[in-house]
Every structure is written in C-alpha cells, then in structure tokens.
Amino acid sequence: MEKINTKNRLIESAYNEIYENGYQGASLNTILKNANVHKGSMYHFFSTKKEMALCAIQEKIYAKFEERYERILNLDSNYLEALIEQLKDTSQRDFIRGCPIANIVQEMSNIDDEFKVIMEKIYYTFRKSIKNILDMAIEKKEMKECDTNKLSLYIASTLEGAILSAKATGNVQDYSDVIDMLAIFILSFKNCVDKK
Structure with a gap:
C-alpha cells in the first residue's frame, strides 16, 4: 500500500510542477520535495523524470475526462x-x-x-x-x-x-x-x- 501511495504522491507532485512551470521548467528536486520522496524511491517506479512526467500527465488528465x-x-x-x-x-x-x-x-x-x-x-x-x-x-x-x-x-x-x-x-x-x-x-x- 505504501508503494502505491508513494507512486501516487510522485504523480500528483509531478503533474502540479509541470502544470505550474512546464515540463522543461519543472524541477525534479521540487517534485521529490513536494511528494516527500527520495530520488532512490522515485527510480523504483520511474527510470527518468520524463517517464514520470508522461505517466503523470496521462493519469491526471484522463482522470479529469472521466470526472467531467x-x-x-x-x-x-x-x-x-x-x-x-x-x-x-x-x-x-x-x-x-x-x-x-x-x-x-x-x-x-x-x-x-x-x-x-x-x-x-x-x-x-x-x-x-x-x-x-x-x-x-x-x-x-x-x-x-x-x-x-x-x-x-x-x-x-x-x-x-x-x-x-x-x-x-x-x-x-x-x-x-x-x-x-x-x-x-x-x-x-x-x-x-x-x-x-
């Protein structure tokens, strides 16, 4: 359960950071800090910032479609x-x-x-x-x-x-x-x- 929560926090934090500053302006350190996750834990789920960003964008936007x-x-x-x-x-x-x-x-x-x-x-x-x-x-x-x-x-x-x-x-x-x-x-x- 903790692994799922950690991944969800990373997705939420990555999406918010990208939405606020764009992908190129998004800070990995800020994403990790806001998710309260260490870099090593991030690599358990995502091999790169880009992979995490694409996952976050897809999951969060599709959730909005479903809701709206x-x-x-x-x-x-x-x-x-x-x-x-x-x-x-x-x-x-x-x-x-x-x-x-x-x-x-x-x-x-x-x-x-x-x-x-x-x-x-x-x-x-x-x-x-x-x-x-x-x-x-x-x-x-x-x-x-x-x-x-x-x-x-x-x-x-x-x-x-x-x-x-x-x-x-x-x-x-x-x-x-x-x-x-x-x-x-x-x-x-x-x-x-x-x-x-």
Missing part, C-alpha cells in the same frame, strides 16, 4: 444540458495557468516525439468524450442527426480558445461569454420533436 465528461453518459436524459452546464462551470478551470493539454502541446509536441504521441492521444480522447455525449443525445432522440465528429471538434476548439482568451486577458468573463455563445449553438441541434 464520462459521468454525463451515465445520465438518463438531458445530455446536451449537462454538457453545457459542465462547460459553464468556471470552478473546474484554471484561468491563470490555462489548459494543461494546450500548454503541454504548445511546449513539447514539436520538440519531443513521445510527448507528441501521448498528447495527440489525450487530445483525441478529449474530443471523443464530447462526441460520445453528442452520440448519446442523438441515440436518445434529444438531438438532431448531425456530424458529431465535426461538432465535437468545434466544441473542443471553441473551449480551448475560450480558456486561452481568459488566460490572456485575465478576465474569466471572456470565457463565460464564449461559452454562452457556444451553448446557443449546441442547443440549436436540440431535437424539439416529441419523442415517441
């Missing part, structure tokens, strides 16, 4: 409304540090193939999470038939842009204004025909 999007699929109805409510929830966003996906893609994807591969996989999973919600809404006849690949791309891109805008201006209202317009667009696909 996958739970919507467990609902019985109102999938679009639940998606919009989740998008509008500013308490789940960090507008100072921005989106961890975008930050890491911009920093590392063009200089490191391993980061490029994992971030591409994470980004497509992010879009697929949104697509799954849209597909469920169509299946339950809450939404008109449409190209959910393109719509999920549009939603993901708009969301990323809204977070970047708020980060750039320091004004969370910029994010909210974009999401309000996005919500109107999403609801334009709502099926108003009685479900029988």
